Amino acid sequence: MRIHQSYLHKLKRLDVYNAMIENLKKPAVISSHNNVSDTTDFQTVLIKSKELSRRIEKEIGGVGFKNEPSKRISVLSHPDKNFIISLLSTWDTGNCFVPLCTSHPAKELKYIIENSDSKLILYHSCFKNKINELKLEIEDNNQIKYLQLDSNTKSDLVGVEEETFEISSKNFDKSLAAVIIYTSGTTGKPKGVVLTHLNIEAQIRSLQSAWGWEKDDKILNVLPLHHVHGLINVVFCALFTGASLEMNNGFKAIDVWKRFNTESQDLTLFMAVPTIYSKLIEEFHKMSKDDQIKSKNSLRQFRLMVSGSAALPEKIFEKWEAISGHKLLERYGMTEIGMVLGNPLIGERTSGEVGVPFPGVKLKILSDEGIDITNDCNKNGQLLVKGDQISVGYWNNSKANFESFDSEGYFKTGDIVKRGDNGRFKILGRASVDVIKIGGYKVSALEIEREILEMDNVKECSVFGKFDEVYGEKIICLVVLQNETLKFDLTQMRKFLQDKLAPYKIPQVLLVLKEIPKNIMGKVNKKELKKLVA
Template identity: 40%
Template sequence: MIDLFQKAKLYKDRTAVVSHGNNYTYQQLLVQSSVVAANLLNNSPDLNEARIAFLVPPSFEYTAVQWGIWAAGGIAVPLCVQHPLPAMEYVIKDSGAKVILVHKDFQDVLEPLKANADLFIIPLMEIFKEKSSALPDLLPNRRAMMLYTSGTTNKPKGVVTTHGIIQSQITTLVNAWEWEKEDYILNILPLHHVHGIINVLSCALWSGACCEFHTKFDAEKVWRVLLSGKMTLFMAVPTIYYKLIAFWESQNKENQMEMSEAASKLRLMVSGSAALPVPVLIKWKSITGQTLLERYGMTEIGMGLSNSYRSERRPGYVGLPLPGVELRLVDKDNNIVDEDVPGEIQIKGPCVFREYWQKEEATRKAFTEDGWFITGDVAMFHNGMYKILGRDSVDIIKSGGYKISALEIEDVLRMHNDINDSAVIGVEDEEWGEIVAACLVSNKKSLDFDEISKWLKTRLPAYKIPRKYILQDKLPRNVLGKVTKNELKPLF
C-alpha cells in the first residue's frame, strides 16, 4: 500500500475527504493515519500482520484508522456498524483480533465484550492522541485486509488480501473508469465490503479525488448533493437507485426537472453488489439520461468484469473482463463451454485474494489444480458480452433436467404492473428435483397468481413459470441490498 501513501503526498493540499460537514486534506489524512499507526505500534517496530478490528462509521476517522493499521503493518478488519453484536463477535473471534478500535457512538454496543480479558477495546480518542513513531517497510505481499463474505450460503469466511492485491484492484478500476483528481464521489455504502472500500474510497484517494461520506443513506440528502453540481461519479446498490427513483417521483414537476438535469451531468453512475433489475435501469435512464454501468465482482476478486465506460452498456449484462483479469466458463467437469451455453465463472489474475483466513481446506477447494478461482457464479457469453445467470447454489434452479436462472424470471416479474419486487427460488420437489417458486411484493393486498402465470406464459417458456407464489410486504435483504434467499425457503 506504499504507493497509495506515496500518491497522497502528491495531493497534499487537495481535499481528500468530506465528513460531517468538514473538509480534510490529503496532508491531514497522512498525519492522522501516522498518529494512529504510532499509537497502535506503542513503541514496537511492526504489528507483523496483527489483526486490528475497528467499529467506526463511514467518516474521515474511518479512513485514518484504516490507513493507520496498514501503515503500522497490521491487517485491517472492518466491522459492519449495522450488524448485531453476535455477527461482530463472530468476525472478531474468527479473525483472531485482540485489539478493537471503537467510535464513541458504538462503545455501548461492544460493552458486553469487555468481560473478555483477551480483548483490548480502545476508544478512538485514545488512538488519535498525538504520538509519532518510525513506521515499518511494507512489501506488496504483506497481508493488509480481511473482509468477510456475506455468508448467504454458509458461514462467513475471512477473505485475506495483500497490499499488492488491493493495489491491483484499485488501479484496474482507476484505468477502466478513467478516474481523475478532479472527480468527486459520494460514499453511502457500508465500509466492511469491497464496493465501498475499493471501488469508491480507495479509487478516489488513489486518484487525488474527493470522497464525501454520509453515515446513513437518505434519499433527500443524496439528491441534495446531486443538485449541488459537485459530484462527478456515483456508485450504489440497486435498492438505493430504487429509493432515489421513489423520492424523485414524490416531487413536483419543477423539482423533478431540476433533479433530472443535475443527475444527467455526472460522467459515470455504477450499480453493483446485487443484480440490477432491468426495469430499474430503464426507469433511471428515463429520469436522468444515465445508463447505469453494471459490473461483476465479489469479495474474493474485487471487480472482474465491467460494461464499457466509453461504449455499449447492455441492460442485464456485465460486459467483459477488466484488464489483467482472465476468465473462463466451464461445465461441471471443468470443460470450457461454448458460446450461449451456461457455465461457471472461473477467474485468474493479480486481483484474486490470497486465502480464506485459517481455512486451508476451504482455500484449496476454492481453486482448481491449475490455479483458477472457482466463483460459484453461473454466466453465459452471448453476442459478445457476459450475462450473469446467478449463483449456482442460490439462483440456478435445477428442475426436470433444466437449469433455470432465477434472476431472469425475477426481471420479467418486475415488469408486471402490480409487482414492485420479486425473488425466485428453487423449492425441493420429489418429482422435479426443484420447482420454481416466487415471492412477490406489491402495493396491492392480494394478487391473482393464476393471472400472473398466464401473463408470464406470453414472455417465458412453460418450464420457467413459477408453480408456487407467496405475497410479502418486503424481501429479506442484507446490508448491501442482496436478497437473503435462504430466509424465503421456509415460507414455502
C-alpha cells in the first residue's frame, strides 16, 4: 500500500510570507531569457527558497543555527526567480541580503563584498567568469563560500508528495538587518545602507497605502535591483502584496513597447526613471501611425505610472501625458529613507511637485542658520525626516552615522525643498551641487534646467556652479541637442530665458555635448561633471 507523504514548512513571522501563503497558486515571478518565458507561482518560489535555505545552512549556518549571529549574503543574479529565491532564502536563514550589480566589474563587486563582510556569494551560472575573476581579486577567499543558484542538487524531500506552509509561532527579531543597499558613491566610496525588517515592513505598508497596491496588481520591472527604486518600490511591494511581478533583464524601449502591446493587456503598474520615459517617447515617435494608435490604447491597461530617482522635466511630463493619458506620479525618496513624499494616487498632479508626506513620515525643514521653518511656506531649507521606515544607519561607518542624523534622530537628506501654499513640496536640489550661490543669491539648478528643457532643440541638460572670484560661483550649462546640425549658442539660450528667469539665474557658460554621463539609474553625478569641465 502506498503511503501519502506530506511535509510542513515553517516560515518566519514576516509580513512577506503572509501575503505569499494567501496566494500560493498565483504567478509570483514572470521572466524571459532568450525569448523563453518562465512563470513561477508563489508556492514554487517558497519551496525552492526552502531548498536553498538548507544549502545555505550547511555552508554558513543561520540565526539560531548553532547560536551564530546573522551574516551577509551577496547575490549576483539576473532579475528572475533566482533573485527572489535568493532573497527569501537569505531571510529564511536569518541572514542579510546584499544585492550586487550585474554590470559592475569584479573590482567594484569586490569592494561591496569585502566592505559588507559577506560570508557567502550566491550566483547564477552565467556569471561564472565574473565569479572566477572575483576569486582572483579577493585576497582571503577562505572566509567566503560560493553557491551556484541553478546547479542541479537533489532535494532533501525526495518522495514527498505534498508540501504545505505555516507561519511559525516563534517570534522573529525584526530589528535584524534584512538588506544592505550600497549608495552610488557621489561623495567617495559607496556606503552600505542598512535596512532592518522593521524598516522594510514600514516602507511597504506606507507604499501600499499611498499607491493602492492590491493582490490583483501586475507590475513590469525594467529597473536594476541593487537600488531602492527597483528593489523596494517594485519587487518588495509586489511580494509583500501577493501581486505578480514581471521582470525584464534590462531596458530596451522597443521591447517594452512590444510588451505593452501584447494581447493580454494585464499590466496595472509601471515605475521608471525620467530617462526611461524619455526613451519610450523617442521610440513612440519612430512608429507608424497605426502602431502609435495601438500603443496609445495599450497604455489604458495601467492604473498607475510613477516616475522617480531623478527630477522629471516638465517636457517629459507633458509629452507622456499626451501619449498615454497618464499624469506621471512623481515622488521623492532616497536609499536611506525610502519614499517619503509623493503626489496623490487620486487627484491633481502638477509637474515639478513631489507631493506631500507618505503615511508614517515625520519631517522638518531647517534654514541655513538651523532655524526650523517647517511651517513657513515658500521658504527654502534642508529636508530632515524621521519614522520607522528610515534606515538605522550605514554599515560599519560610525562617522557617517554621526554626521547624518540630528540629536532628535532625524535623517539629514541634504536636499533643499520648498513647501508651497498648497502644502505640496518641490525639490530644489542637493545642497552641495544643485544650490548655486551667485552674487549673494541662492539659485536652484533644477529650476534653470526645467526652463532650458523647454527649448525646442534641447534633449538633455545639466546645470551646476563653478567657482568664480567675483560672483562666488558662475552658472555652467551642459546640453545635448535633438538635432546637432541646427545652430545653438549661448546668446540664443540667454534670449530664450530672459523673460523666464531673473538675470542672475541665466547661465554664463554653455557647453554642447554628444552625451551627458549618467549612472545605471540615469542619474547625473554633478561632482564628476565639474571635474570634466575643469
